Amino acid sequence: MDGNSELSTVERALEVLELLWDLNGAGPTEVAERLDVPKGTVHGYLRTLTNAGYTVNEGGTYRVSYRFLTMGGRLKHRSRLFHVAKPEVERLADETGEIVDVSIEENGHSVTLHHAMGDQSLRLGLYPGMTTPIHAHAAGKAVLAYLPADRRDEILAGDLEAMTERTITDPEDLREELATVRDRTYAYDWDQQVTGMGVVAAPILVDDEVLGSIAIIAPTDRLQNHSYREELIRYVREASNTVEVSYQYSN
Template sequence: MTDTSNRSVERGFAIVDELAANGPGRVSELAERLEMPVSTVHDYLQALVSTGYVTVEGKEYRTTARFLEVGHRHCHRLEIYQAVRDQLETVAEETGEHVTLLIEENDQAVILAVEEGPDAINLFAYPGARIPIHATAPGKAMLAHMDDERVDELLEEELVEITSRTVTDPDVLSEQLEEIRERGYAVDEGERIAGMVCVAAPVLDKDDRIRGAICVCGPQSRLDESRREEIADVVQRAANVTQVNLDYV
């Protein structure tokens, strides 16, 4: 692909990302926000409208539900999504809290599925949301089971501070990953969301490759030390069942 083609694709997705992040807009507004010529933005929007990924109402352009279709198809093709089956619902019922399934993609933790127990706090989490992999329990649970070379590469990147509790020191994080491997689960205490505690277990396949992580999050006031251990048992059991199911997907 030529440099011109690369730039065209990048511009098209920049417009999509802008609409997704900040909502509908007119051509001139989008051009200003993206610092692109109005004519360029207009041409890209017309192409996106013709494919069905963007629609226009009046003079405002917005993304369509076509992206949901793409996302759902992608999820249903993933073995771990099929293997987890009703495990997330079971974990949500047992813990009463907010439960997610995440995978690693392009060096980030990505939410694939969400279930909410009766006491769950709405965290505005949704499938497709991306999270810095170092700043959350499921991300660290996955990091702990990646190849050392891959982990070293990730730790060489700048570790962004999301809250005052986010671990940004590579040496400290490396020590935590060793503890996670020995313990079998990961915990983050307000590292991504202040006041929230998350407990996550890795999902491995029969070849010990990391495939994802199952995570439970709840308010710090409810998840004291003993409660965290109870939840760790629940997510580890769910991860084990998912691992077994992977052999039969």
Template sequence: MCPGERNDEGATAARLALLLTAFRPGDSALGVSELARRTGLPKSSTHRLIGHLARQGLLERDGTGVRLGLRLFEIGQLAVRQRGLADAARPYLADLREATRNTVHFAVLEGTEVVYLDVLRGPDAPRLPSRTGGRFPAHATAVGKAILAFSPDSLVEQVIAAGLGRISRRTITAPGLLRRQLAKARAEGVAYEREESVPGVVCVAAPVLDAGGTAVAGISLAGWANRMGTARIGPAVRTASLALSRTLRG
């Protein structure tokens, strides 16, 4: 993609966002003229962009105007549920950080990556590239492996088909080895990552499971490879994930 195409896409995305955020509390349907006035966009562009949004269900026709579509409500509910997950997890994450003084992550799987819903940095832990709202390839993280180990096989194959990119010298890039690690994690309830995302850092993770035993999220603990004993820390991470799983089911 050339720079001009990227700029065009960015400008289009910005105009679409302007239209969606032009609606205010109390608004029902707005006409093209009013939306053009609020956004500062030409009426012709406003009309064209409204058509795109309406076809995706993000806006709905209402007489001569448009209103926010139900698809936006559905997307908003997903965000609320994710925020609710993070809020429910926070006490368990805080206890784990307090007990170990290492960095605790809470993440969900989206496509082939984990998305960090919360990151509590430990005072004795190394600086890590992870951040709340950030993403990382699932195969290169303990929390990604923990989630994949308790996910449908189709998700695992999707991750493998996308390519197991090398993040560090020790990243697992062989599909067979990844599958064996996931099988071991499923049997033990705990997944490990040993300097596979960041040199000198190890990580232990466990899945947060729904009533059917499928992972909905994962908790991980990261620390220095020469200080944090993964075998010793594993049970604590597993206990936190089990407790959160019970809380979410209740």
């Protein structure tokens, strides 16, 4: 098998996995129809994926296996940032009653590394590994503002999806906001990723490198209250500083 054929095989296997994930399980016939490939070919992929432990066959219906949960959990626990930030995230959730999140940048997106729920927090269905547009909320912008200029330019030159009518998608407008974030060393916004949701965030910077951000997520009406917003900004800035110091002295 030549290199192109091997690459095509890997891409097709990933397409099968993505489809099973989107459908929450499917049989070979449905997979073959949706991917427009022979049923026998699909059987081969499903058999290989099942033997490798990536899918499970339940009476002829295949679904993505919990092996991905195992891999995701292990990946998170290998992260030094996760171990350092986790106590601060959980402390802030207890103190504020809101959702507190630590996120990183990967492939031009914002990825949730860990979060904790407070007793008055929004129910948004967050989970570790959740990927969101980095430009559409303050947690992402707190990271984007501190990425190397060429990396930031690359992201801003891509597809800046509008999540709500308030999402900033114009690259020049975003550049201005990111400059303000760098001047302030924090970010805040509301209704840009989800209507009714606001975010305040501060970058986590070690040796001039941005590792991620720590954010508090609250309802828009609470965040629009100036004194409450200032209180949350103080919380995230103090927490990010604690994480930064702890990171440098952790093993």
